[in-house]
Amino acid sequence: MTLRPLIQNFDLFITSNIPGGGLGYVAVQDIPKGTLLFEERPIFRLPEGVTESDVRNALASQPPAFQQQFKTLFIGHQYLANGPYLGRFRANALPCGTGPIRQVRGNVQEVVVRKLAGLLPVASRFNHSCLPNVAFQWDSHEEVMRFYAASDIPTAQELCIAYDVTSLLLTRADRRARLQTICGFECHCPACIVENRESDNRRLALYRAIVQPPQQGPAETRVDFLSRRHAQICNALTLSKLENLSYYRETLCFDGWKVAEEAGDRNNAMLWLEKASAAAATVGGNHNAEVQRRLDAARAALQTPNRQPYILNCHLPQ
Numbered sequence: 001m002t003l004r005p006l007i008q009n010f011d012l013f014i015t016s017n018i019p020g021g022g023l024g025y026v027a028v029q030d031i032p033k034g035t036l037l038f039e040e041r042p043i044f045r046l047p048e049g050v051t052e053s054d055v056r057n058a059l060a061s062q063p064p065a066f067q068q069q070f071k072t073l074f075i076g077h078q079y080l081a082n083g084p085y086l087g088r089f090r091a092n093a094l095p096c097g098t099g100p101i102r103q104v105r106g107n108v109q110e111v112v113v114r115k116l117a118g119l120l121p122v123a124s125r126f127n128h129s130c131l132p133n134v135a136f137q138w139d140s141h142e143e144v145m146r147f148y149a150a151s152d153i154p155t156a157q158e159l160c161i162a163y164d165v166t167s168l169l170l171t172r173a174d175r176r177a178r179l180q181t182i183c184g185f186e187c188h189c190p191a192c193i194v195e196n197r198e199s200d201n202r203r204l205a206l207y208r209a210i211v212q213p214p215q216q217g218p219a220e221t222r223v224d225f226l227s228r229r230h231a232q233i234c235n236a237l238t239l240s241k242l243e244n245l246s247y248y249r250e251t252l253c254f255d256g257w258k259v260a261e262e263a264g265d266r267n268n269a270m271l272w273l274e275k276a277s278a279a280a281a282t283v284g285g286n287h288n289a290e291v292q293r294r295l296d297a298a299r300a301a302l303q304t305p306n307r308q309p310y311i312l313n314c315h316l317p318q
């Protein structure tokens with residue numbers, strides 16, 4: 001297979017010394033939300049549970065220049081015990097889809113599909129922020145990772161990704177504790193630098209809307225429950241905007257669609273799908289085939305007479 005040249009808009013940012021953060025990337029011009037920053041193919045991908053010698057062997061088949069570059073990659077103290085190869089791999093690899101892995105069980109050899117992590121040298125220079133302004137998405141068809149501006153990035157602002165997306169929905173104290181444990185650093189990002197009760201409350205409300213959605217109460221009708229859930233999702237979407245956190249926007253819009261769809265509220269369902277489609281386009285191009293397929297179906301359904309407009313008593317936020 002001939003690989004096409006990657007899109008790499010390296011004129012948008014430079015490598016720079018970040019106070020307290022080593023080297024990182026800084027915007028050299030205003031970058032609009034949704035801009036594709038660059039694409040990168042992993043040097044190699046390995047499954048979960050690899051060993052020090054697996055990484056050393058994978059690296060041995062790479063060009064000497066990359067082997068040299070590998071030795072300069074950051075390794076957090078919590079990874080030192082893994083060894084210099086596995087430690088650097090675990091500290092720098094990003095989730096890169098799934099792939100078939102040959103494994104031996106007893107005396108039977110079998111092929112299983114496992115999650116893979118890939119080493120992306122350009123991306124490994126991103127610092128972490130709990131207010132990430134860069135989103136990334138793996139394209140399993142082309143096997144490339146794409147990095148997008150998740151918000152408008154002004155000139156001179158640092159470009160950051162979230163190393164651990166789960167921690168984005170935690171309070172400052174819980175987030176910092178988790179990042180310390182799994183990534184080995186104390187977070188001093190703009191969201192963590194000072195205590196902020198309002199931000200904590202917003203993230204807790206987002207956690208409840210996304211991770212722990214409510215159940216229907218025993219005395220509640222299905223429509224009342226769907227209205228309550230719908231209002232919660234509308235509120236969460238507003239909070240994510242106030243918090244400048246775009247990461248879960250598509251998930252929320254897709255949940256909004258499911259609620260409106262179940263309520264038979266086709267107009268709101270359509271609006272949610274359009275929002276989900278726009279959110280997907282911001283952080284990964286027009287790649288969400290499921291959203292697109294349902295959007296096409298919803299558009300077709302709206303061509304027929306609609307007797308149940310706007311059942312859910314809540315206006316969608318902008």
Ligand SMILES: [Zn+2]
Nearest residue numbers: 130187189192
């Ligand atoms: Zn932080």
